[in-house]
Amino acid sequence: MPRSGKEARGRLQQATLELFQQQGYDATTTAEIAARAGVTERTFFRHFADKREALFDGEEAFRDILREAVAAAPQDMSPLEALFHAFRSVEPLLQRNRPFTEPRQKVIADTPALQERVLTKIANLTVGLSNALLKRGVEEGTAAFAAQIGMATFAHATRAWLADPTTDLSAHLAKSHAELRRLST
Template sequence: MPRDAEKVRRRLQEAALKLFETRGYDETTAADIAAEAGVTQRTFFRHFPDKREVLFSGEDEFIEALQSAVMNVPQGLGPLEALFHAFPSVEPLFVKNRPFTAPRQRIIAGHPALQERAQTKTRAVMSALESAFRQRGVPDRAAGLAAQVGMAAIGHAVGEWFESGSTDLGAYVEQAFKELRDLSTFAAAP
């Protein structure tokens, strides 16, 4: 049994994904996951409050890192440009978790309760971004809109990157923000 907490967490996540995909989410228990990972059920609960959180762990780390990165970009940038410049500091989190993403998305897609939980997590990220934008002096309503639009652009970029198999997530983020800027000046044909 590995002693390093991060290795144990990763083993538990890998075991959970394997069991969720082979047995089904509803049919898999925390005890099953612990046994598959070669740890005790008590160890499982030291790392995760329930089996659902195996799919959503790391969100707090991401939120804190993104909020901090947005706060640390130079003043004078608008909220979306600040987010664009902050993203490279959290990009390694996406890259590190890429092998976990595809099975996680399939499992979530098959369960409305998990979809709801994913939406709750997304709202938490947007709320943190909104707060960071406000602290940078962006008015309340604009901060909320910028958080929603910014997260949509990042979500679009990550989805495209994931589907492509490319290793360069930054290029997809750059393209999404370029397209977002282009949309803001798009004029419909007469």
């Protein structure tokens, strides 16, 4: 195998995050990012489909982790339980990534174009969850619906967890699940 190019990719991601938080998304140019990473603008677009994507790397890997966790859940679990099982299993991963995702969140918070991209990332994760449920024998429409509900609950629990990190994610998930039951009856 020839030269890897992964260092360049990493530098591009780093440069993207730094420039976005220093000057904002709009004021940052792809040529500028490339220059800071010591490569050409053309190389930027060889690694990332567009200017936004450099901030959202590893999402498909995360999707695969979630799908496998759903598949690994005990067969007697209900669809939603299986999803929660998967969510609980990624808590250490989320914890570990927090120092990187936190500054990213601040950038996203004041950039509509990036928020839009976040939504599609979440939608992709949801599709992944739905497919994982399908493999467990859940009917198609139900799987998609359950994935939506599960993802919404996960997001709700994660928000609470970010605001109150003293309690662990599992507990927040349980609380959100209870709230879901309360709401839906």
